[in-house]
Amino acid sequence: MVVYGTRPEAIKMAPVIEALNRSRLFRPTVAVTAQHRGLLDQVHALFGIRPDHDLDILSRRQSLADITVRVLNGLCPLLRNERPDAVLVQGDTTTAFAGALAAFYHRIPVVHLEAGLRTDDRYAPFPEEINRRLATQLASLHLAPTWHARDNLLRDGVPESSVVVTGNTVIDALHWAVGRKTHYGDPALADLDDTARRVLLVTAHRRESWGSGMESIGGALADLARTEPELLIVLPLHPNPVVRAAILPQVAHLDNVRLTDPLAYGAFARLMNRAHLILTDSGGIQEEGPGLGKPVLVMRDTTERPEAVRAGTSRLVGTDREHIVKQVRLLLHDREAYAAMAKAVNPYGDGRAADRTVRAIGHWMGLCERPAQFGSPPQTAADSASAPEAAGVEHRLATQGGPLDAAEGIVVHEQHDDVGIPHGGDGVDKCDLARTCQ
Numbered sequence: 423m424v425v426y427g428t429r430p431e432a433i434k435m436a437p438v439i440e441a442l443n444r445s446r447l448f449r450p451t452v453a454v455t456a457q458h459r460g461l462l463d464q465v466h467a468l469f470g471i472r473p474d475h476d477l478d479i480l481s482r483r484q485s486l487a488d489i490t491v492r493v494l495n496g497l498c499p500l501l502r503n504e505r506p507d508a509v510l511v512q513g514d515t516t517t518a519f520a521g522a523l524a525a526f527y528h529r530i531p532v533v534h535l536e537a538g539l540r541t542d543d544r545y546a547p548f549p550e551e552i553n554r555r556l557a558t559q560l561a562s563l564h565l566a567p568t569w570h571a572r573d574n575l576l577r578d579g580v581p582e583s584s585v586v587v588t589g590n591t592v593i594d595a596l597h598w599a600v601g602r603k604t605h606y607g608d609p610a611l612a613d614l615d616d617t618a619r620r621v622l623l624v625t626a627h628r629r630e631s632w633g634s635g636m637e638s639i640g641g642a643l644a645d646l647a648r649t650e651p652e653l654l655i656v657l658p659l660h661p662n663p664v665v666r667a668a669i670l671p672q673v674a675h676l677d678n679v680r681l682t683d684p685l686a687y688g689a690f691a692r693l694m695n696r697a698h699l700i701l702t703d704s705g706g707i708q709e710e711g712p713g714l715g716k717p718v719l720v721m722r723d724t725t726e727r728p729e730a731v732r733a734g735t736s737r738l739v740g741t742d743r744e745h746i747v748k749q750v751r752l753l754l755h756d757r758e759a760y761a762a763m764a765k766a767v768n769p770y771g772d773g774r775a776a777d778r779t780v781r782a783i784g785h786w787m788g789l790c791e792r793p794a795q796f797g798s799p800p801q802t803a804a805d806s807a808s809a810p811e812a813a814g815v816e817h818r819l820a821t822q823g824g825p826l827d828a829a830e831g832i833v834v835h836e837q838h839d840d841v842g843i844p845h846g847g848d849g850v851d852k853c854d855l856a857r858t859c860q
Contacts (some may be wrong), residue, residue, distance in 0.1 A: 423506035427457030427517030437594035437776035493520035514554035534561035538571030539726035589796035593771030604688030623697035627660035635741035636668035642746035717763035
């Protein structure tokens with residue numbers, strides 16, 4: 423049983439559902455909680471997913487406790503009736519945690535996709551950091567997107583034999599979506615591809631930034647719009663009224679700010695590909711941007727995805743108004759600084775994570791060989807010290823006021839370098855799904 427409830431989960435689950443459907447070993451049952459509603463339906467339409475069960479739990483002004491209780495109450499009868507061999511949850515949403523807990527209550531093994539992300543700050547991101555840690559305690563098989571995530575799990579006491587590094591399935595979905603060249607679907611973007619003006623794509627929604635942090639983000643966007651009149655700022659507004667109330671009054675009247683409602687995933691993938699630069703507090707976009715060669719400035723003080731920071735394709739800028747403006751303008755006007763970040767080197771995946779996921783589950787059940795893991799183990803400290811490119815990235819970040827600048831209060835939680843992940847060549851075809859697992 424595949425369980426999810428939000429748009430990010432659906433995007434990352436879609437390639438896995440497709441791979442499970444191709445496999446003769448498994449018959450996936452898709453159960454959605456609809457923690458998000460309209461956003462979730464958009465993804466289903468794009469990928470052609472028809473859930474077997476829809477709990478439809480969304481309610482006005484739902485609290486975290488409301489979501490948890492409704493997911494448990496909805497899933498428990500399904501699990502009693504279906505008795506799946508395993509429950510697959512993804513990431514760090516309340517649906518993922520509550521879905522894993524419901525499976526545990528019924529003694530059904532849990533497989534955790536995108537396992538091992540950590541900031542080591544229980545309130546940032548909130549509630550995701552605790553959700554993912556609780557899911558780790560409940561899971562039997564841990565599918566880590568990177569070696570850094572794997573090391574986090576081992577440090578938490580998870581047996582190495584129950585961890586497989588698969589890469590992140592969001593890259594599978596991104597490659598598929600960008601190739602489709604979906605229409606933007608919003609009048610505000612109708613002429614976007616007819617102009618040579620540079621585009622700053624912005625998304626903001628983090629709960630821990632509500633209040634002064636979100637207002638500071640809105641002020642930074644207003645400052646950028648006024649000081650960079652040739653720049654087009656495209657802002658798909660999160661539907662949460664708290665986010666809109668903080669940002670909208672500061673930018674709605676500015677001619678070079680294009681406001682849209684949340685875009686369907688295909689359209690958003692096209693927009694990311696069109697952007698010159700991305701400013702976001704999203705976890706998923708930190709993974710997707712590097713895959714398109716787009717510098718990503720992250721409006722957070724910590725990240726559970728440090729691999730792109732170490733690779734030099736993303737940078738933490740926090741929510742301070744002046745610092746956001748400074749970092750965006752640096753990349754707009756310093757070609758060397760931009761080129762240093764605009765590297766299409768993605769430490770998060772190669773587009774084959776879904777196949778590795780299915781094979782990892784098959785191996786865990788004793789049905790096929792263990793898949794070759796994605797990427798390479800982290801370098802040792804000595805190796806990192808001798809790697810000129812890694813050292814150069816670190817020096818640029820430090821000298822440009824990036825995430826290594828302790829004076830800015832920016833913290834990157836990491837243990838190893840993940841620089842130089844190779845493209846392909848990881849032995850995936852040695853256990854061809856069509857022959858071995860099926």
